Amino acid sequence: MRIGRYVKPAPLNFLIKFLNRTVESLMMARKVVITGLGATTPIGGDVPTLWENALKGVSGAATLEDSWVEEFDLPVTFAARATVQPTEVLTRPETKRMDPSTQFAVVASREAWADSGLSKDDIDQNKLAVAFATGIGGVWTLLNAWDTLREKGPRRVLPMTVPMLMPNGPAAAVSLDLGAAAGAHTPVSACASGTEAMHVGLELIRSGKADVVMVGGAEAAIHPMPMAAFSSMHALSRRNDDPAKASRPYDIDRDGFVMGEGAGALVLEAEEHALARGARIYAELAGSSVTSDAHHITAPDPDGMGATRALKAAMFDGRIQPEDVVHVNAHATSTPVGDAPEYTALKNALGDHLDNVWVSATKSQMGHLLGASGAVESVLCALAVYHRTTPVTINLDNQDPAIPLKVVTGKPEALPAEGNIVALNNSFGFGGHNAVVAIRSV
């Protein structure tokens, strides 16, 4: 692209040269790669366990043992708890000063950091950033403090309450933990938040503001109030008698999502930075996009137009053709209204090639981690293109004929052994938020 090819008045020469350089530098965007992975989830407290179970096909959902389920007579009595609680791995002062959502974030980001092989000595902290998302934030801290205020008065509300309940708590704690001084961002877009964090991280590196970004998402909302609220809107499955079968994306008997908790974290790194230190590279974060439906506060656009635009824009951003795409980790929460528009959007973006694409709905296994889900599913996409195999979908007994996707069930499916392959990760959130990332093999 050249500006002023035909008309070049002398006084404009400098301006034209400047504009051309800007256009060229924008078109030669830095490549961004994924060099570290971390996760703490309902099907594994670290990435190796998560991956092993994601290939096997297990359910993380179970009846809740908490006394508040009976106390409030909740209509939904089960959820997908993280298999390893942060209190088992963090110190007492850490858990006391951090909301559970932040605790999950710190656990996952420490695993990702260790996995990347980075040390604080080989990075300029002014080029190390954080983009850590949450959907709901410090809901446990907020509501515990409210209970304390009502029962014991204002004096008993602890001084750490505000920094613990704020939604930027996870990002702030991770930046403190790593010494990341190039900004700590908190994308908040409900269940799209974790994937939006990937988008923010990609932009930070491309723009040169950071060389390394710890991105991720964390959520800890298995609390009676959010459980009651999601139940009120009939978003949660009520399969109380069989929790392991409750999350069943694409099945005709799906009746809502299963609340999960945990965190996912990824180390994004400028390619030249990763190559210079001989890092192990899982995959390239090739493209990303965020759009909004502007349709309804909770219902997805039934034609999937916002999601379509997000998919097409992420593919354009990554110079990806439909034929390059071999795998999709779908948003697929298992709600009756949510699963179908995503199919429409994928069809719009990939056309007939969609018939060749293996789709995994991993929320069937671990439930819906809300603001953490996009990050955990991005971890799974990075592993899928790295190992060239897919996680499985469980509980798909009778596939909804309105959603004729090629779904991975029963056993993992091998992805093409040769050539560059691309996996897409979709996340959508209340508010009409759509976030898509494209992850390419290297």
Next chain:
Amino acid sequence: MASNEEILAGLAEIVNSETGLDEADVQLDKSFTEDLDIDSISMMTIVVEAEEKFDVKIPDEEVKNLKTVGDAVNFIAGAQA
């Protein structure tokens, strides 16, 4: 009513849970800020938890006078009386 030894032990427990410091390091002559490196938010947390544990009131204007662990033990013992 708690004895001075019991108050010291109770404070040490609160300090340990807030900061991770060894309970044995919480001694009467130790300064909260200089020896134990406790910041103002942690100090206020310790005060609130001590009020609850020992059923006393520690007014905000008194907190700045509690420079050492011994000062706090003495204040709490006096407030209980």
